[in-house]
Structure formats: C-alpha cells, structure tokens
Amino acid sequence: MDSGAPVIVWFRQDLRLADNPALDAAVATGSPVVLAYVLDEPLGGAWRLGGASHWWLHHSLESLAAAIAARGNALVLRRGSWATELPRLAREAGATRVFCGRVYAPWEREADKAVAAALQQDGVAIEGFTSALLHEPWSIRTQGGGPYGVYTPFSRAVFAADPPPEPSAAPKRIAAPAKALHGDALQTWALLPTKPDWAGGLRDEWQPGEAGAAARLKGFLAKALDRYGEARNLPGIASTSKLSPHLRWGEISPAQVWHATHAAMAPRGAAKQGAQTFLKELVWREFSYHLLWHRPEMPDAPLRQEFAKFPWRNDNAARRAWQQGRTGYPIVDAGMRQLWRTGWMHNRVRMITASFLIKQLLLPWQAGEAWFWDTLVDADAASNSASWQWVAGSGADAAPYFRIFNPVLQGEKFDTDGTYVRTFVPELAKLSNALIHRPWDASEQELRDAGVVLGKTYPHPIVEHGFARARALEALASISKGKAA
DNA sequence: TGAAATGTTGGGGCG
C-alpha cells in the first residue's frame, strides 16, 4: 500500500462500483482515487451515441455520482476528446496511473491508442481491465488458434473455459484526493430530450444505474428463470431479463450475471434448463463482441463479400413507415412502437421487424441498424451490428438468406392471444384473436364492430407478403454464385 | 432462432 500520487479510474462502459476491476485495482493501491467520465461527443462519427443512449447515460451517471458521493468521493465529469482530456485530468490530479475497463468498438480502440500515446508523453501509464465481457475476444480461440466464426462452437469454448473471477463487492470507501478536481455539471451536457420530451415511456420502464440493474437481475432470477426456456419468445408476457441496457453501460457486469445465474440454477436440478438457455443468450453477447473485435468493419460493411452488391431498394416512405410502426402488419408495428415508446424491443420481435425491413421492404440492413442505434437504450455496437447482419444473412454465422419470416405466422405463433399487439397497437385491440394479426381478413362487419377502418384508423399492408417474399428470393439469388437472375 | 411447396400415408365417404 502506498498513499502517493492519485490514481485515475476512467469509467466508460462500466458505470458501477461492484465488480469493477479498474476501481478495485485503484483502491488496492491505497492512493487517493480520481473517478472520471469523459464525454467525447464526436467519437464514433455516424456511430456516436444516439438519443436513447444519451437519455440512459444521463441517468446512469447521476446514479453513479450519488453512489460515489456516498463513499466519500466525487465523479468528475469532463467533455472533450479523450486524448486531450485524459492527459489534462492526469496533470491536474498529479496522477501517474490511469485504470479503465476495456472497450471494443473500432472507433474506441482507435481513440484508446491516441489516449495511450498522449499519456505516455506525459509519463502516465494506462492499464486496461476485463470489465465489460466474460472473456477477452482474443482469449477464446479455435484449435487452430484463430477466432470463431460460428456461434455453437464458440459457445462450447466459452462453457468449457475457466469461469470469470468471482465478482467483487463495491468498496465501502474510496479515498478522495486532497484537492477535488472541478467537473461539469451533468445538466450542462443537455443529454435529456426537451422539445419534444419523448422520454416519458422510458422513465416509466427503466431505472438506470447499478441499483436498478441489481433489482432487475434479482427479480428475473426469482420470477422468470425457470420458464425462460419456453417463455422467452413470447413478447406478451414479462419473461425476459431486460438486463440489456444495464449490461450495455456496465451497470452490472456479465460476470455478476454469470455467477448469479449459476448460483440460482444450482439448487434447481431438472428445472435448470431455463438458466442454461439464459446463459446462452449472455454468450451470444460475448460472440458479438468477439466478432466485432476480429471484424471491426462489421457495423458498416457486410461480412460476406457477395452482399456488397446486393440490389437494395431506396424507399424513404417505406423506411419511415417501418420506423413509425405503420406497415400494416400488426406484430411489426407493435414492435416498432414498443421501441419508440420504451427504448427497447422484445428479442423475438426484433427479429421479426428486422426481417421485415430487410426482406419484405428490401431496404439495407444498415438503415435498420442506424434506427435501432438511435432509439434503443441498449444500443451496443457489437450486438446491434452482429444481429442485423445475422438477420440479413450477410454475417459470419448468419441465418440462411431464404429464411423469410411471415409476420402473420410469427404473430400468431408467438403472440397467440394478441396481448402484445393490443398493448402497442390499441386501434386493433377489439379485433378477435383470430383476426388481430391479419386485420385485412376481417369482414366488414367484424371491422365495424372493432372500430377499425383499414386505410384510415390502421394502414393497409405496405406490401403483400407473397409478392415481397418472391422479390426477396429473386434479389438474393442475384448475388449468389451460379444463380444469377 | 422458417415458410412454402411437394410428397406420403391412411381413414372414411361413396358409387
């Protein structure tokens, strides 16, 4: 233990005090600790933080600052280029060491190089820790030593690997430097929407911050874990963990989730299937980061070369209809409206809406990726781009191109009683279960009884499924070898 | 982590 120069803990996507290796390492030095978050707005270019992410970040920082204050320290907020602000903080604090959790987006890796170079010039060392993932992307390797390109063998390797270390508890006290550093007031960052304030639905749904994350995990393990295997695909019931935005910002670590789930499944015996399925979803997140690390072009370019010449359409009216949830397909519109209202969408419905944009509307997957990036509170460069490429068929381990969801059948299969559609598309609420996923099949009498006027209170289908399916198959055949159209 | 088209089978109606 020394009590020399302060150590800087630089928060990025690990906005928590428990199981935070960078923080633990800093506290363990015995030195005073400067805790900082630096908002680098232009970072990421087209992939700079979206609107929903801004909203979440505001509240998460607020929560983190309060938790730090309760431990006798302060969160220092700074705005500017990482490569400028980190050296400035180090100079002001007289720090010679910076500890941080690692980040993985290509623009972040690029920026980190500049940060390290700038700090080194000032004689400041920076050390990264595994914080946002169970395993570093370079540590999971095939027999041949290369990266995995297919999920199933990747997941086998993860389950066979040593588990991540047991999570640590939050430090009781975090020694503050003798002289506090000044920082921005969070409000001056103007991260919250004002005109209009579209965040009402987000406030109703979410409690950003470490405490909210822990509560979400606890409630999920107690109430939904056993049924997760079957129920996770049903958007009409609360069957999923909704941990994704908390994981995205690191308000909870995947290692905490991993160990808590194992602890919950241990006494369950035969009922542990739900837990196993849930862990696999956590491993999908790891796999996305693994792919992003090894294929940094993933957010922008198809991983399969032949998709570079795919004949996408350019149809802004259709794109807007999809964004606003007025495609005329109830399950699609319900999903897009859930996204807009709450900043989140059920995973099954993400697949349905994504498939609709790509295959029914034949719009580029990047257009959907960009919309999700702006509107999802869990928007994450790895999961978002990997999942869009998966649906498009352009990814490393992607769904085959001919797998085209029928939005009616998907709705009837996974929202059989129409609960989900009725929640988010209330103008259809009075239709019977048999018609709610296909209002165009209703008789005039049935429509009248339900108060539905197609084309007026609810749109006609933007495209006919049979036609769209054939069009998509033709377009996809045109880029496949030996199947030129 | 599909859907549609096509093929097969077997029960039952009916001449």
Add this chain to the structure above:
DNA sequence: ACGCCCCAACATTTC
C-alpha cells in the same frame, strides 16, 4: 366388398 377419390395429417424437400 371393393376401388376410387378426397383430404387431413404428417414428412420431406426446396426456397
């Protein structure tokens, strides 16, 4: 009684 057809149910193949 028998063959024929229809078609639902299920299986297989194709997109």
